[in-house]
Amino acid sequence: MDDRKKGASTLKDVANAAGVSLGTASKALAGATSVSEARRRQVWEAARKLGYRRNSLAAELRSCRSTSIGFVVPDLTNSFFIELVCALEDHALECGYRLILAHAQEDPEREAERIRFVLSRQVAGMIIIPCHGYAHAISELRECNVPLVMADRVDNSFPANTVTTDSHRAAMDGTGHLIALGHRRITFIVNALDLVNSRERAQGYREAMRQAGLEQHAKVVVCGMSDTESHATTLGVLSARERPTALFTGANVATLGALRAIRDAGLRLPEDISLLSFDDAPWMSVLRPGISSIRQPVEAIGRAIWNLLHQQLQGEHPEIVHLRMRADLRVRESTAAVPAVPAVTAVPAVPYDPCGETSPASTAPPL
Amino acid sequence: MDDRKKGASTLKDVANAAGVSLGTASKALAGATSVSEARRRQVWEAARKLGYRRNSLAAELRSCRSTSIGFVVPDLTNSFFIELVCALEDHALECGYRLILAHAQEDPEREAERIRFVLSRQVAGMIIIPCHGYAHAISELRECNVPLVMADRVDNSFPANTVTTDSHRAAMDGTGHLIALGHRRITFIVNALDLVNSRERAQGYREAMRQAGLEQHAKVVVCGMSDTESHATTLGVLSARERPTALFTGANVATLGALRAIRDAGLRLPEDISLLSFDDAPWMSVLRPGISSIRQPVEAIGRAIWNLLHQQLQGEHPEIVHLRMRADLRVRESTAAVPAVPAVTAVPAVPYDPCGETSPASTAPPL
DNA sequence: CTGTTAGCGCATTCAC
DNA sequence: GTGAATGCGCTAACAG
Numbered sequence: 001m002d003d004r005k006k007g008a009s010t011l012k013d014v015a016n017a018a019g020v021s022l023g024t025a026s027k028a029l030a031g032a033t034s035v036s037e038a039r040r041r042q043v044w045e046a047a048r049k050l051g052y053r054r055n056s057l058a059a060e061l062r063s064c065r066s067t068s069i070g071f072v073v074p075d076l077t078n079s080f081f082i083e084l085v086c087a088l089e090d091h092a093l094e095c096g097y098r099l100i101l102a103h104a105q106e107d108p109e110r111e112a113e114r115i116r117f118v119l120s121r122q123v124a125g126m127i128i129i130p131c132h133g134y135a136h137a138i139s140e141l142r143e144c145n146v147p148l149v150m151a152d153r154v155d156n157s158f159p160a161n162t163v164t165t166d167s168h169r170a171a172m173d174g175t176g177h178l179i180a181l182g183h184r185r186i187t188f189i190v191n192a193l194d195l196v197n198s199r200e201r202a203q204g205y206r207e208a209m210r211q212a213g214l215e216q217h218a219k220v221v222v223c224g225m226s227d228t229e230s231h232a233t234t235l236g237v238l239s240a241r242e243r244p245t246a247l248f249t250g251a252n253v254a255t256l257g258a259l260r261a262i263r264d265a266g267l268r269l270p271e272d273i274s275l276l277s278f279d280d281a282p283w284m285s286v287l288r289p290g291i292s293s294i295r296q297p298v299e300a301i302g303r304a305i306w307n308l309l310h311q312q313l314q315g316e317h318p319e320i321v322h323l324r325m326r327a328d329l330r331v332r333e334s335t336a337a338v339p340a341v342p343a344v345t346a347v348p349a350v351p352y353d354p355c356g357e358t359s360p361a362s363t364a365p366p367l
Numbered sequence: 368m369d370d371r372k373k374g375a376s377t378l379k380d381v382a383n384a385a386g387v388s389l390g391t392a393s394k395a396l397a398g399a400t401s402v403s404e405a406r407r408r409q410v411w412e413a414a415r416k417l418g419y420r421r422n423s424l425a426a427e428l429r430s431c432r433s434t435s436i437g438f439v440v441p442d443l444t445n446s447f448f449i450e451l452v453c454a455l456e457d458h459a460l461e462c463g464y465r466l467i468l469a470h471a472q473e474d475p476e477r478e479a480e481r482i483r484f485v486l487s488r489q490v491a492g493m494i495i496i497p498c499h500g501y502a503h504a505i506s507e508l509r510e511c512n513v514p515l516v517m518a519d520r521v522d523n524s525f526p527a528n529t530v531t532t533d534s535h536r537a538a539m540d541g542t543g544h545l546i547a548l549g550h551r552r553i554t555f556i557v558n559a560l561d562l563v564n565s566r567e568r569a570q571g572y573r574e575a576m577r578q579a580g581l582e583q584h585a586k587v588v589v590c591g592m593s594d595t596e597s598h599a600t601t602l603g604v605l606s607a608r609e610r611p612t613a614l615f616t617g618a619n620v621a622t623l624g625a626l627r628a629i630r631d632a633g634l635r636l637p638e639d640i641s642l643l644s645f646d647d648a649p650w651m652s653v654l655r656p657g658i659s660s661i662r663q664p665v666e667a668i669g670r671a672i673w674n675l676l677h678q679q680l681q682g683e684h685p686e687i688v689h690l691r692m693r694a695d696l697r698v699r700e701s702t703a704a705v706p707a708v709p710a711v712t713a714v715p716a717v718p719y720d721p722c723g724e725t726s727p728a729s730t731a732p733p734l
Numbered sequence: 735c736t737g738t739t740a741g742c743g744c745a746t747t748c749a750c
Numbered sequence: 751g752t753g754a755a756t757g758c759g760c761t762a763a764c765a766g
């Protein structure tokens with residue numbers, strides 16, 4: 001039983017209405033030069049009248065050509081990825097391609113499903129930022145010869161083009177900044193160490209601490225992928241006997257959780273504790289104190305990804321390259337010199353409020 | 368010249384490898400009961416071996432059935448829309464549908480193009496949050512009988528199912544909150560008045576001012592869709608001779624710009640000025656002062672949209688309904704009682720820094 | 735320049 | 751149960 005949509009007029013309808021053959025109608029609408037101006041106008045007019053809309057499924061099926069690019073993103077909540085989406089979308093549109101966004105929500109299973117979905121739509125190419133390792137991504141993609149660029153959460157061992165930020169170096173820079181401010185007890189709070197880039201960030205932090213002779217103070221804490229988890233974890237860190245004088249968060253989500261924890265603990269930023277965030281976000285610069293952050297060069301990354309993909313879309317098959325971009329340190333006000341009299345006392349025992357919305361303002365020091 | 372992908376194995380390949388006919392293979396993979404267990408296993412095995420991947424373009428073309436839902440979003444930068452995307456995605460997946468996201472980037476032309484794109488992919492249904500009026504959206508969609516739900520930036524005059532927040536009431540509530548705190552000079556900063564919901568918000572604000580006998584103080588300022596525009600506009604508002612004691616921003620983007628302006632002007636929040644934001648965001652509650660906001664019930668909106676769409680997807684054609692949800696006022700610390708000695712003096716003339724990153728900390732009062 | 739023809743990969747009758 | 755045949759709407763190669 002054919003339950004096709006009634007209203008949808010097809011190319012045949014247009015051809016009939018215009019009194020031409022199907023093939024001519026197709027060419028006319030495609031703007032081919034091999035059709036007379038008069039005929040073309042007839043066809044366009046008929047199409048307009050009938051409200052004709054090309055069925056791109058059929059067109060792509062027939063021509064084995066697609067203008068869609070699949071983009072698998074792990075977390076739309078993270079403004080870094082959003083900015084990347086916007087940048088890539090602009091580039092794609094400029095070249096006549098469209099982005100098909102697939103949201104993995106940091107869930108490997110969902111990611112695999114999303115990849116399959118996108119692939120089944122016969123996209124011309126794919127861009128993937130994997131979540132939680134990418135073994136499945138490899139196996140999903142190995143056999144199908146779709147042009148592919150992977151980004152952010154990959155390392156140079158991946159057998160495809162990759163674009164990443166030099167996380168190791170950026171983390172070293174950030175840690176160095178805190179050390180230069182006099183901090184010794186710096187804790188690195190990271191979402192998950194099975195994400196390559198997060199691991200690199202942690203290693204960069206460790207390396208900088210080592211070089212400064214501070215390895216005994218180096219402390220990496222894993223806080224999970226959600227901001228509620230990182231909130232709870234950071235609260236724990238802040239109530240330790242020897243509270244750190246500075247926190248370095250490994251990603252956007254961790255920053256959010258850490259900030260809430262700092263707030264709930266009644267600590268002042270940066271007087272009581274400094275905070276440096278790996279990953280920048282628009283809101284970090286609008287309040288006081290502005291949050292010092294490490295900003296990845298999103299525009300450059302987006303352009304690099306697109307260039308790499310575009311080469312492949314054009315049929316070129318250059319050698320696999322692994323691009324590595326340099327991140328910027330943006331010093332704002334959340335990082336300051338360690339207080340002269342270090343506050344080694346533990347945080348006053350504030351009741352843990354899982355909601356985080358109703359923490360009494362009275363526990364906060366006067367502004 | 369057929370440049371189809373070499374590796375891609377088709378159903379025919381699977382059928383051959385399994386030694387069955389094409390039709391049988393199709394049924395076996397679809398899990399039809401009308402095929403023997405043995406045969407089915409053969410086929411599945413062959414498919415696995417060949418790395419077969421169904422071409423969903425062909426499948427949908429043939430069966431005139433699609434499981435994709437188009438979702439046209441105006442601005443991925445706005446966390447309200449992102450949260451909506453996540454909510455809707457969950458619902459869709461649960462019902463066996465997938466979301467095809469289309470990003471309009473607040474550009475009517477791009478929006479029209481995105482709608483056409485999604486439509487040409489033969490989606491089963493569409494969800495649209497229009498940008499800048501929606502006349503084009505109407506005309507694009509009128510003829511094609513795709514199940515449709517529109518949300519957020521529409522009013523009840525739209526000839527389709529709609530789900531919206533009662534912006535008028537929410538804005539009245541918010542304004543009332545500020546008035547109750549003793550504010551008189553409250554300025555409403557809105558992105559654009561040609562967005563229905565923004566207009567309603569402005570009207571709600573006006574109405575609340577009127578009812579409080581404050582119409583002479585009511586002031587609505589339009590600030591544009593970007594945060595740089597709203598930044599500049601708010602700077603202007605803050606340097607007026609009679610500076611408002613409270614700002615009420617009409618949407619996320621405006622809030623961001625206003626906050627930056629407040630910061631650049633060297634004003635303290637909430638001592639020098641109060642701020643209430645229409646639209647909530649995760650970061651608004653993690654810093655001090657937390658930003659008081661009006662939170663739309665995203666989850667409820669998402670569920671309502673999906674229910675409405677799902678009804679239509681199931682072939683039901685109930686009467687058109689216009690659902691209107693109630694928003695919450697979340698009082699945090701950015702709204703406080705108006706200072707006893709109102710600061711009517713103009714802002715000190717700080718140089719306008721378009722970058723907004725380097726405003727000297729010295730212009731800020733000591734924390 | 736134009737019309738005819740042959741499929742793209744698949745789902746779905748309909749005979750057997 | 752299974753297989754052969756028939757298009758979905760469209761593009762592209764070919765013949766006129």
